[in-house]
Amino acid sequence: MYDVLIVGCGVIGAATAYKLAKYNLKVAIAEKFNDVACGTTKANSAIMHAGYDPEPGTKKAILNRRGIAEAREVVKKLDVEYQPIQSLVIAYNDRDMEEVRKLYCRGLANGVHVKIMSQDEAHAVEPALSPNVIGALWSDESAIINPWEFATAMTEVAVINGADLRLNAEVYSIEQHEDHLTAVTANGKVDARYVVNAAGCYAPFIAKMVGDDRIEATNRAGQYYVLDKVEGRKVHSVIFGCPDENGFKGVLVSPTVHGNLIVGPDAEIAAHPEDLATKPDNLGKIRAAGLKYVPSINYRNMIREYAGVRPTTNLSDFIIEICPTCSRMINLAGMASPGLSSALAVGEEGVKLLGEAGLELVENPDFRDERPPVIRFKELSPEEQKALIAKNPAYGQIVCRCETVTEGEIVAALHRPIVPVSVDGVKRRCRAGMGRCQGGFCSPRVHEIISRELGIPEEKVPKDKQGSYIITGRTK
Amino acid sequence: MADKYYDVVIVGGGPAGLAAAVAACEKGAEKVLVIERDKVVGGILNQCIHNGFGLHYFKEELTGPEYAGRFAKMVAETRAEVVTGTMVLDVTAAGMKRYVSCISSENGYCVYEAGAVVLCMGCRERTRGAISIPGDRPAGVLTAGTAQRYVNMEGYMVGKRVVILGSGDIGLIMARRMTLEGAKVLACIELSPWCNGLNRNVVQCLNDYGIPLYLSHTITGIYGSDRVEKVVVSKMDGGKPVPGMEFEIECDTVLLSVGLIPENELTRNAGIQINPRTNGAVVFENMMTMTDGVFACGNVLHVHDLVDFVTAESMKAGAAAAEYAKGKRVGGNIVDVVSGDGVNYTVPSKIRPENVEKGVDIFFRTNHPRKKSVITVKSGDNQIAAFKRDYMAPGEMEKITIPKVLLAKCSGSMTVSVDDAVEEVF
Numbered sequence: 051m052y053d054v055l056i057v058g059c060g061v062i063g064a065a066t067a068y069k070l071a072k073y074n075l076k077v078a079i080a081e082k083f084n085d086v087a088c089g090t091t092k093a094n095s096a097i098m099h100a101g102y103d104p105e106p107g108t109k110k111a112i113l114n115r116r117g118i119a120e121a122r123e124v125v126k127k128l129d130v131e132y133q134p135i136q137s138l139v140i141a142y143n144d145r146d147m148e149e150v151r152k153l154y155c156r157g158l159a160n161g162v163h164v165k166i167m168s169q170d171e172a173h174a175v176e177p178a179l180s181p182n183v184i185g186a187l188w189s190d191e192s193a194i195i196n197p198w199e200f201a202t203a204m205t206e207v208a209v210i211n212g213a214d215l216r217l218n219a220e221v222y223s224i225e226q227h228e229d230h231l232t233a234v235t236a237n238g239k240v241d242a243r244y245v246v247n248a249a250g251c252y253a254p255f256i257a258k259m260v261g262d263d264r265i266e267a268t269n270r271a272g273q274y275y276v277l278d279k280v281e282g283r284k285v286h287s288v289i290f291g292c293p294d295e296n297g298f299k300g301v302l303v304s305p306t307v308h309g310n311l312i313v314g315p316d317a318e319i320a321a322h323p324e325d326l327a328t329k330p331d332n333l334g335k336i337r338a339a340g341l342k343y344v345p346s347i348n349y350r351n352m353i354r355e356y357a358g359v360r361p362t363t364n365l366s367d368f369i370i371e372i373c374p375t376c377s378r379m380i381n382l383a384g385m386a387s388p389g390l391s392s393a394l395a396v397g398e399e400g401v402k403l404l405g406e407a408g409l410e411l412v413e414n415p416d417f418r419d420e421r422p423p424v425i426r427f428k429e430l431s432p433e434e435q436k437a438l439i440a441k442n443p444a445y446g447q448i449v450c451r452c453e454t455v456t457e458g459e460i461v462a463a464l465h466r467p468i469v470p471v472s473v474d475g476v477k478r479r480c481r482a483g484m485g486r487c488q489g490g491f492c493s494p495r496v497h498e499i500i501s502r503e504l505g506i507p508e509e510k511v512p513k514d515k516q517g518s519y520i521i522t523g524r525t526k
Numbered sequence: 527m528a529d530k531y532y533d534v535v536i537v538g539g540g541p542a543g544l545a546a547a548v549a550a551c552e553k554g555a556e557k558v559l560v561i562e563r564d565k566v567v568g569g570i571l572n573q574c575i576h577n578g579f580g581l582h583y584f585k586e587e588l589t590g591p592e593y594a595g596r597f598a599k600m601v602a603e604t605r606a607e608v609v610t611g612t613m614v615l616d617v618t619a620a621g622m623k624r625y626v627s628c629i630s631s632e633n634g635y636c637v638y639e640a641g642a643v644v645l646c647m648g649c650r651e652r653t654r655g656a657i658s659i660p661g662d663r664p665a666g667v668l669t670a671g672t673a674q675r676y677v678n679m680e681g682y683m684v685g686k687r688v689v690i691l692g693s694g695d696i697g698l699i700m701a702r703r704m705t706l707e708g709a710k711v712l713a714c715i716e717l718s719p720w721c722n723g724l725n726r727n728v729v730q731c732l733n734d735y736g737i738p739l740y741l742s743h744t745i746t747g748i749y750g751s752d753r754v755e756k757v758v759v760s761k762m763d764g765g766k767p768v769p770g771m772e773f774e775i776e777c778d779t780v781l782l783s784v785g786l787i788p789e790n791e792l793t794r795n796a797g798i799q800i801n802p803r804t805n806g807a808v809v810f811e812n813m814m815t816m817t818d819g820v821f822a823c824g825n826v827l828h829v830h831d832l833v834d835f836v837t838a839e840s841m842k843a844g845a846a847a848a849e850y851a852k853g854k855r856v857g858g859n860i861v862d863v864v865s866g867d868g869v870n871y872t873v874p875s876k877i878r879p880e881n882v883e884k885g886v887d888i889f890f891r892t893n894h895p896r897k898k899s900v901i902t903v904k905s906g907d908n909q910i911a912a913f914k915r916d917y918m919a920p921g922e923m924e925k926i927t928i929p930k931v932l933l934a935k936c937s938g939s940m941t942v943s944v945d946d947a948v949e950e951v952f
Binding site for chain 1 (some may be wrong): 528560613627660662666669746751
């Protein structure tokens with residue numbers, strides 16, 4: 051019997067597991083996929099929002115601010131790729147400037163450091179902007195982050211402190227008993243006194259399993275371009291357009307923590323949470339929107355396109371509550387933007403609600419708020435690189451030439467508290483295959499290293515999800 | 527600053543690097559170093575187990591590994607040193623000195639000072655992301671070269687029902703290879719109205735196996751939740767799909783052969799001028815870049831069809847690098863080579879007549895297939911030379927040689943064009 055079962059190991063489940071790790075509790079996490087952070091956490095804008103967007107007083111407004119404040123400390127402690135960066139909401143006309151002023155007021159109400167900038171000021175802080183920009187809202191409280199590393203890092207801490215992470219464990223049903231719940235999963239039954247529903251796009255379905263059918267998924271897909279680092283160097287801020295009549299923030303242009311440039315997303319009803327297909331018309335519109343912000347973007351340097359699905363619901367705010375139909379379940383649902391920014395605060399709220407629901411929260415004196423260090427070879431000085439190779443020659447073998455990732459880093463990724471079992475899983479841990487050749491050269495090598503280090507045949511190593519097999523057999 | 531000095535440091539031990547090493551030693555360079563990132567030299571030739579290599583250089587038909595093996599042996603017989611498993615992280619050419627920094631398991635982090643540097647990093651394949659094919663992102667979408675590595679080096683098959691996008695040579699070769707290994711290759715799909723590979727490969731790899739080639743078509747969607755399940759193929763007109771003309775092919779694998787990109791990240795970081803038409807460095811007649819003492823040759827300079835031409839170009843570069851290291855400097859006037867009508871690019875793009883002995887070779891590609899046509903070289907309004915061709919195609923690199931006496935007639939620049947007045951194939 052577990053004290054708590056967290057359903058879903060995206061950034062919300064991870065943050066909840068991280069917060070629960072501080073207490074003397076037996077925690078399990080059930081994740082549908084073969085790795086953590088595989089849903090919305092994997093495919094989003096990777097931005098920690100300053101907090102001027104949400105309506106003042108809403109959960110989104112309050113938790114966004116708390117979330118980014120705490121994240122500044124946590125990313126340092128857990129060594130997560132993160133970089134503070136200015137953000138701009140740009141205006142092309144008077145209607146846009148009206149929106150900018152509205153956001154400015156919201157920003158002030160939410161306690162954000164914001165400024166309204168003139169045309170000259172905006173171009174001075176971001177020379178890449180289109181000359182048609184007449185003014186902007188500016189803030190220095192935003193940041194860019196590696197979202198899947200953020201979630202993975204928090205889950206690693208939870209695992210180190212005893213959490214039982216069950217992968218390939220899609221929850222099929224939840225049975226309600228007097229003193230506990232039983233989740234029937236693809237990876238066995240799990241009994242737990244309390245369940246946290248952090249299932250992202252699937253959260254409304256999990257709620258329905260205990261009779262709560264108020265939440266309707268209205269999932270919105272967004273598509274993005276990723277461009278080469280040559281393009282990433284052109285932009286030094288997160289650039290948003292003004293929200294449209296429906297409040298949609300629209301396409302943004304932003305560097306990533308790895309130095310690439312992303313352009314996207316749009317917003318379109320997703321047929322299914324895993325409908326991640328990109329569509330030519332949408333991509334065309336996104337390209338045009340990006341060029342409108344930053345005319346110097348050269349799309350010949352694009353290296354990838356992707357789509358993500360936001361877990362939007364029929365309710366506009368975050369859903370953070372004890373489930374009205376089952377007092378042993380906590381809903382953390384509707385975690386669309388600013389879900390990533392708010393994650394740590396949402397996790398904290400989840401713990402508070404578990405306490406209110408009757409869970410005894412006794413602090414664990416042996417809590418270890420750390421994870422094994424991550425070596426990023428490329429970021430080391432020549433002296434440090436020299437010393438590292440002398441100690442472990444695997445760091446002298448570059449496997450991914452585009453991102454300068456060594457065999458040492460790949461081997462280390464495969465022996466961390468959460469073991470990636472796929473080529474893309476390794477990519478998410480250490481960037482091998484994330485560069486301009488998209489794994490063309492290194493994926494067979496990574497494949498081989500996974501097989502060797504984990505002792506599984508190469509035929510059994512998937513590209514990503516279970517079933518995404520790469521090899522169909524031996525040659526003649 | 528440097529751990530060691532070499533007269534010539536060669537970055538890359540593929541066919542270009544090996545030929546450059548042989549030539550540098552022949553020209554008298556005392557200390558020559560070849561740096562190779564893989565465990566063995568030979569580069570991509572090692573996975574090209576088909577034949578057709580060496581017809582020009584060795585006058586016989588070799589496989590890729592055989593061609594590489596011959597050059598590896600030739601290098602081993604020179605005084606050149608070869609280090610493998612070593613990745614160059616940085617080339618700097620600031621002021622009069624050149625440094626190459628690299629890492630390996632064996633030697634750790636090293637910096638070499640170089641009298642001259644020859645860049646031979648080769649090229650990489652254009653990916654799905656670079657051409658933005660819409661749809662899902664399942665397993666089973668690979669570049670043809672990656673598939674070739676799995677099949678020929680690792681001994682694994684990567685699919686059973688295969689569609690090939692692009693008619694580049696690697697794609698055509700892989701169509702045959704996958705067929706021989708028991709896969710069903712359902713189609714080869716090419717966006718252009720013509721094939722981009724060598725004609726001999728169309729005949730030997732597609733026609734001989736009855737694999738249909740769809741010209742003026744492309745894949746407009748890849749679908750499948752975990753593994754590829756189908757592709758949507760559309761007929762194209764003027765860069766746009768023709769409505770109602772799309773069809774689906776059920777398959778589990780898509781191999782991409784949609785172009786090669788010279789790998790010039792080191793070149794760019796070193797601040798060396800790049801030719802936007804080739805994505806390779808701008809070079810003089812002896813393959814020196816616009817940065818003194820740094821040379822480039824092979825597929826890192828422009829993408830070749832035949833390794834024999836890579837060898838010839840790289841021998842020129844290696845010899846010139848050796849001479850540079852020994853102190854030879856070239857002066858005099860510079861003639862710019864301009865790509866005129868019908869010419870996609872030229873290599874070299876600058877010629878110093880003072881450094882030309884008898885004549886200078888100019889390599890280029892034409893922009894579409896042509897039957898009988900005339901290549902003209904003009905300087906201003908004066909025609910310097912003309913060359914007749916019975917057939918030209920973008921997939922086959924052209925070479926013309928301008929005699930030194932004619933170079934003297936060029937003032938400032940020369941323009942190479944293909945005469946459009948003749949009948950075209952399409």
